[in-house]
Amino acid sequence: MLSPQVLSKGDQYTVLRPDRLTTTEGRQITHIPLAAVQEVRADGDTAVEIVLTDGVTRRLPGGNAYAASAFLTALTAALPEQRDPAGSALVTTEETGPVIKVWQVWVGALTLLAAFGGYVWWTGSAHGPGMGFAAFFAAPGVLLGGLACAGVYDSVRTRVTLRRRGITVAAARHHYPNGKRASYYKYTDTSGNEHTTGYGSGRSTQEIHIVYDPETPSTSVAVEPLYSTVVKHVFYVSVSLAVLALGLWGVLAPYL
Incomplete structure (x- = not known):
């Protein structure tokens, strides 16, 4: 099609x-x-x-x-x-509802960039070039660390929800019309709707087991041992918090 x-x-x-x-x-x-x-x-x-x-x-x-x-x-x-x-x-x-236009996105991005540049310049002028240099890397660190922590929280919440009400099915590797193997798997929910999942894209198997949420069938995760899930999320949390902490230290250091 x-x-x-x-x-x-x-x-x-x-x-x-x-x-x-x-x-x-x-x-x-x-x-x-x-x-x-x-x-x-x-x-x-x-x-x-x-x-x-x-x-x-x-x-x-x-x-x-x-x-x-x-x-x-x-x-x-x-x-x-x-x-x-x-x-x-x-x-x-x-x-339809309010639509964000392309020019509005650009104006917002340029405004944030100007605010960031002003903040770095002011920090360097008021507290010395060293602090300005630290602020240049610290502010993006706070943003990245915060987004990473939010991502880990969302992943943990999803897995907790799926443990409580998830449905396990076998997802099959998708193939393109020319026979080439795709990097994702497809599964069908109880209503007959087809969904895709990127979990297990690095695997060579033709089938994996995934758990999906019957209330939002497009939400799914691959079935894996509990210890593997715990180790991965502990690692992600540690890295996210470390980046966030370093970013906050750089932002707050000039005022401490």
Whole structure:
């Protein structure tokens, strides 16, 4: 089964579904049934224009000529023989929740970077170059150590939950259509939905046992001896706390 074609430019993208086009721009999502599309044609090198059965046109911008050409070909082949003359009357639009735009992410990242640079400069100016040098490495250490501790906590909580209500199944190694072995395994939950897991990706076996949460079946871990789990998590906790402690020491040292 081929992956759905996507035509995108900036914050707008259009996905070709089996029975419709779904265009997302900001908080607005527009659904266009394929039966409402009369004709598809190129609009320049990087865009596609669709003509609805009532004559209304819509322009779908793309990032480059190759993507636009591939989308045009796929959409033309997907159009049904039977069309609905209602056209734009079949088009529906819905609003989603707040969407973080790309420029907002960049502004936030640059603001944090500027704040970090200002903090290092101020520490070096007020407490000497040595402390400024220490602050340069200490602040990222606090962030990395905190994230690592949060990750270990989430892993421990997941394993405790799965010990209480987990379901164990055999996950089979996935293979690509060309026969090449994938680095992940697939399993099916009791509802018949298929999921993937990266646990055991380094193993050569064709099957591993995994435990998944029946309430959130996509959450799973590989079955392993208890001592192995304990040793790994003790090591992760030790390293995470060490990084966090060193980072906090570097941040607080100028004030102690």
